[in-house]
Structures are given as structure tokens and as C-alpha cells.
Amino acid sequence: MVFLLRRLGFYVIAFWACITLNFFLPRLMPGDPVSRMFSQVQSQMRPDQVDALRRLFGLDDRPLWEQYIAYIGKIFRGDMGISLSRFPSPVSEVIGSQIGWTLLLGGTSLIIAVILGNFLGILAAWRRGKFLDSVFPPLLIFVGSFPYFWLAMAALYLFGITLGWLPLSHAFSTGLSPSFSLKYINDVAAHLILPALTIVLVSIGGWMLGMRNTMIATTAEDYITMARAKGLRPARIMFQYAARNAMLPSVTSFGMSLGFVVGGALLTETVFAYPGIGYQLLTSVQALDYPLTQGIFLTITAAVLAANFLVDIIYVRLDPRVRVS
């Protein structure tokens, strides 16, 4: 419990740091980005909305600390301002309508990459120097060397444009409205394949190599020797003794790598015009929609921190040594 509370405290501090960063960025940046934004949108807003926006970005006469406290208060009430590009929707509403797609894409590809990558790593380490161990690591490092967005474009060109097997963009076909029909679900799945495949391809190598290397270190442990001496079946030694222990560092790095997955999803969403918050983040930057940009950034960070806390809880379940002390 102490462990989890300490972690929770850390995440709160991290989130606070992000809010602070968000608060100060527009206020301290040279070149006055806020005025740039205003010149674009001022005409279509009511005076009180302009006023709220000015305050959000620090064009405000109150002292800095007062602004800061007011800002934090607003964030915790879920008030991140009004989106300019999707005027007059509040930022939270825009994010809420799109975060599901990112969760779908990121979640699907993450789960596939983690399970498949770790499994390949276990097998490669267990059969050192055999086919899987000698061919896959360099191959996956090579595939992983390509930028996400480039692989996404290559997949799009090959399977979407040239072969025409899969849809080119968006999360579902135009004209189809969201429902629980088989047709709709199939359509969503078809739109998901290419972007998810891209993310899996780029990230799987890291999982495999990481697992392989910890597995190799683990198989040198005395308890593996003892398990072999006990005459246990190889599969049991491999999973229950070696992989079960080698998994622990992998779980820790899982939390860390969530940020990378989010980044990958962002780039992939951009290429496929997939309507998640990654794609929205870029659109908001291009439209100088700073409230939305900041809101998305905070939401992504909060999601990553929450996911990390979840991973910590799982870690405590997996490692009895942390559980007790």
C-alpha cells in the first residue's frame, strides 16, 4: 500500500507539473502566440467569451499567482475553455467525442504488440541461437527503424491504394452511422487494421528484444537451475519460472512506453485521418486553437499517468516482494 500511495503522490506531482507547464507556456513564450490566435477568431465571438479566453491565456490584469490558482481550479472542474476551431463546443466536449477512437486504436495495437512481442522474446531466449532468435531481432530492429508515419504511408499505399484491400482513411465509412450492427462493427474493424498494423510493426521489436534480454539474464538464475534439477517440464520452467520473473521489468517498462504508443498513435492517426485525439491535436495546432491543443495535451498526459498507476497496481499483484514491504 505504501508503494502505491507513493506512486500516486508522484503521479499527482507529475500532473501538477503538466498543468503548470500549460499555464506558463502561453504566458512566457516570445512572439505573442495569443494575439496571433485572437486575430483569427475575434470576430465570431461574444465579448464575454473573448474575455474568458483572454483570461485563460493570461491577458489578464490580475497578479500571476491569482491567475495560476484560478487556472488550476478550472482544470480540476474539467473546464478547459472553448474550442476555437470547433466553436462554440467546449474543449472537454470535443475531446470526449474523439478519445474513444484513440483508445480503440492505441489499446488494440498495444495489446497485440505487447502479447506477441513478449511471447516471441520468451521463445527466442529459450531457444538461443535458433531460427527465431537469429532472424527476428535484426529484422524487427530494421522494421522498427522506419518512422511510424512512413510505415503508415507505405501500408496505406500498398494495401489501400495499390491493392485496394482496405479503406484509406477515417474510422468508418461515410454514410454509415454508429450503431451496434454487424455491418458497422465490421466496417470499423476494417478501418482499424492498417493503422493498428503499423503501430504493432514498429513497436513489437522493442518488446521482443527487451523480453529476450531479461529472459536470458533470468535463465542464468539459480532458481532456473533448481527448476531444471527438479525435473519439471520445459514449458513449466519457461513460463512459470523464467518468464514469470522476466516479465517484471517488462511490466515496469510498459508504463514508460505508453507515452511512445501515444506518440505513435498520433502520427498514425494523422496519416490515416483517423478521428482520434492525436489527429485532433495536430488540427488544433494548425488552426491555432490553443485551448484545444492544451486540453488534448493535458488529457493525454492524465490518461498516460492513470494507465501507469494501473500498471503499478498490476505490478504489485505480480511481485510478492513489493506487496509485503
Next chain:
Amino acid sequence: METLTEQDRANIGRTAAAPVLSVKNLQVQYAAESGNVTAVDDVSFDIGAGEVFGLAGESGCGKSTIANAVMRLLQTPAKITGGSIELAGRNLLDLGEEELRRTRWRDVAMVFQSAMNSLNPVMTIGDQIVDVFTTHERMPKKAARERAAELLKLVDISPDRLKSYPHQLSGGMRQRAVIAIALALKPSLLIMDEPTTALDVVVQQEIMHQIKELQQRLGFSILFITHDISLMVELSHRMAVMYAGKLVEVAPSKDMLENPLHPYTNALMGAFPPLTGPRVELTGLPDAPPNMAHPPTGCRFHPRCPLAIDECRTVAPPLLPKTVNHDAACLLVPGYVLPRERSRP
């Protein structure tokens, strides 16, 4: 000291008749970039039913390699390159993977050096005993758990420790748990590789006492490996001294203690204070053990031997009986005659 009881002597008598373990001309090599290093060279010994056989020597002399060879646990770069290891009449080196797996733990079990590291940190003690039963005896989980509880009682650990994880036990308790796991299938031979090295002296004595008691009660044989001569003399009926990959002396423990023949055995005895009796000045060994990649010519002990003569540099003396049950490999042992084909001008 109660090193040898009457029963023990009877056991020794049985040694020749039906050995539990018979190692013959065992050779183990490590493949290194600079060439092969012979870690165990032409080692032969028998262990009788119910006998405790000690193997002593400095670290790196090859004694743990022998233990791992008997379990067939050696992994690249180590390889058994010659000889035979017969367990109850079967040569372990002929066994296939699956046969070997079935033999391990059922016929020969092993207690490893460090109990902390030989238990899986993420499994409960109970599960680590249970999987022996479920694997080897296809026992249902519930029955296996009951057996596991009995085993823990055997080594004086409360059965509610079944649910504990290794890090929740003290060092001594952990090692006792490992011993309990080792005894699960009532093997005829138990290999103990420095079972008490990582423990403090008091706990060490407790464990030794327990091992002795269990051995007398259950009658299994032990291959006991340590660099601590005083511990060894306490437990084993017969012992062998190993130096640089070769056995240099084999004798009943009492004889070895009272009348060591090899200068190295002498030095070993001198390096440890006797447990009882008057204080004597300790005499140790000069210099470091030899580099096994380039072992000395002739008798491997000659560079450190205080008694070495010129011949020791060129002649490698084999292990020969001096009296019944007492073998030594040294040119200076009175009455030591080299077999003709081995002598060189």
C-alpha cells in the same frame, strides 16, 4: 567427536557391494576462446547406500562442476567429455532428455548453495513443493499440498508457511525449505553443494544437525560438497579431497583427519582450527590456486607444495591405495609405487 558410529562402519562396508552412485573417469571441459579448460580430470568415486561422501577443496577446484555433472545440469560452455556416471546401475550420460527429466529429483536431488537464489521469488514455498508432486507423481493438487505440509513439518517449519513467499522466510528457514523440496520424492542420493555457506555460524550448525538427523532417519546417501573441512568431517563417513580438477586423497573421514597422506590434505586440515582440543597454530597455503587454463606440469600441487621434490615437476601421480579404503596421489607417501606404464625416466 561422533564422526563414525558402528552403523556408519557397516555402511562403509557396503560401499563396494552396491554403490548408489558410481562415477568413473569423469572428465568435464569448459570451452574457452583460448582452448578447452579441463575442470574435472579423470575423477572416479563410489557412494554406497546410506553413505555420506564428502568432497572438499578450494573454490574453483571443480567440486561444484562434479555436482552439476551428476545432475547433468552443465550448460555450454561446460561439457562432459569422458567417463560415466552410474546411478543405481544406469549410466546417466546415456539418458535422453525425457528420461533424464524423470530421473532428476526422483533418484537424485540437489540442495544448492544459496537458498535465497534457488527459490523462485514469485512463487509460494507451497507451490514450489507441489509442482514436484504434480509433475513426477501426477498427484492432484490437494493431495500434493497435504504432502507438502508434511514435508515442511519434517524440517521443523510450520505448515502455514506454505503460503509464504521466499523473501518472507529467514535464511535458515529458506535453506530448510529447499532441503524439504529435495526430499519430496525420497531420492536415494542427495547432492548438497555448500548448503550452509551463505548462513551464519549458528544457523549453519542447526542445519547441519538437521541434515544429519534426516539422513539417519531416512537413510539416503549424500554427496556433500564444501570447502569447510571441519563441517565435512562432522557429517561425512568417507571423504575425498580435490585439487585442480583431480582427486588427491580418498579415505574414511576419521582416517583422513588423523592420518592425512597428501601434503595438500595436510595443508587443508591445518587451515582450519579443530573444533575441540588445544589451540594450535594455523598453517595455511602459500600463493593462489593454479590457473586451470594452464595447470602446472607433473603433480598439479607441486608449485605450492612445501615438500616437493624434482620428480614432482614431471610425474603426475595417479590416485593409488595406500591401505584398504585409503587412497592418495602423491609420490612422497611412504610405500607409493608408480605403476610401471605411468613412470617416466
Next chain:
Amino acid sequence: MSLTDSTPTATTTAVNPTVQVPEPPVRGRVAHGGFVHGILTNKKALFGLAILVVFALLALLAPLLAPGNPSDFGPEASLAPSGNHLLGTTSKGQDVLALTLWGSRSSLTVGFTVGIAATFIGCLVGIASAYFGKAIDEVLSLLTNIFLLIPGLPLLVVLAAFLPPGPATVVIVLVITGWAGSARVLRSQALSLRSKDFVAAAVVTGEKAWRIMFREILPNMASIVMSTLLGCVIYGIGAQAGLEFLGLGDTGSVSWGTNLYWANNDGALMTGDWWVLLPSGVAIAVVAFALAMINYAVDEITNPRLRVEKKG
């Protein structure tokens, strides 16, 4: 518990028969000869180094190989690769080969600058954290972990959105988001060195803190600094490309990332001009792969357990 412990003549050297050489004197140094030799005899490392040298030469010789401004529009638009234009032309008539060659200059410069700067900050923070310990360690570790957790690319996007565009912004933003990983790795390595005797000896003799940190601790973790540096360069090249592909970098410059940005913007995918997209992407991948191979080799040399055993 060694047998020779009781003799006054033999001391620590008797423990392990294979270690004949006594412990290095108080100020231990890593044998650099062995490391360099390892790199030069490792196939993966040589392969990676060769690729890097080729790319560096191409970048240096770009003005000779493809004279003129590569961004200038030409009359021959959207040509497939041919004798005149080895890699074809863009829809604006620019020569793709020239763009790729010139692009390597910006990509490699930014990549290595970011890598070196991020590793430098990582060293500074990591070693200071390990050396001073206590409160300083707490604060620096907290900072490092926060930066590690905040998702990098979104932060990159937000920073780039607010900062005035330009090459300096790209470097600064990439360093800000890239240093934390190396700081964490280097801290744990420095922490283990901190407890070594030669550091304790230096502290006792009253050497200055910065001297101990950079003259005693740093040289002993050369290989791990090396592998963090390689990782940071890979990060720098990839993240720059990502940022520029999103149009958030310096769109006026020529780099592999901007090449891909313009290609995508001009609809190269839809018109089927695959040759415009191929070279810059492959270039990024090959350089990153080369760096990863060197990194892999460094790992193998310093961690013998990972070496593939010879069967036999």
C-alpha cells in the same frame, strides 16, 4: 571463507583461480583498448559504422553531387526514376535525389546535435544525482521521472506550437523531450560506481566534486554513455522527422522530415508517386538501423552473456 584466509601472506587474490591479476589500483580505469578492439572486430558494429560513414560523406559532398538549391522548382514534374533523375522528381519538379542528399545534412546535424546535447544533460543530471544523493537526488530523479512519463510527442507538438518556428526550436524541443531517458540509465550506472573504493578514496583526499564526477566516475561508464548517445541520436533523427512531417518543424528547410511532409502535402500517395516518399524514409530507417546495430554491438561487447554462443 577462502582457504587461505587464515594465512597472513596471501590476501585477496586467492579467492578466484582464474583471476591472477590483482585488483586495479585505487584509481581504476576501464581498459579502453579492449572496447575499441571489440568494436573494430564486431561485424554488427563495422556494418553500422560503414553505413554512417557513407551517409556522412554524402551529406558533406551534397553541394558537389547535386549543385544548386534542391528546393527550386523545375519544369519536369512527377517523373518516375530515370537516367536524368535517378530518383525521379516531385510534383513541383524538384529532383528527389538532390532533396535526399541535401536533406541528410539537416537530419544528421539535428540528430547528432540533439543526441549529444541530450546525452550531455543526461550525464550531468544522472551523475550529479548519483554523486550528491539525498535531496538533490530526490529532486533530480523526480524531474527525470516526470519528463519520462509525460508523453513525448504530444509535448513536442505543444512546445513546437508555442515556440517561434525555426531550426533552433526543433533542437531545443527535441532535447527537452529526449534527455530524461539517458539521465535515468546513467544515474543508475553512476550510482553503482559511486559506491566503489576509488570514488571513496577521491572523496577522502578532498578532490573537488566536479572533478570526481567527470574525471573519476564518467570515464568508467564510457560504454553506457556511448550506448545512450546512440539511442539519443536515433531519437533525435526520428523525432525531428516526425515533427517536421507534422508540419511543426522548420518547413522552409530541406530535411528528410520536410521532404516527406511536402510529399504528403502534395498528395504523392494519391497520385502514386511512390518514388518521392521512398528515399527519405529509407534513409531515416537505414541510419537508425546502423546506429541500432552499433548499439547492439556495444551491448554485446560489454555484456558477454548476450553474445550468441557458438554451437558445437
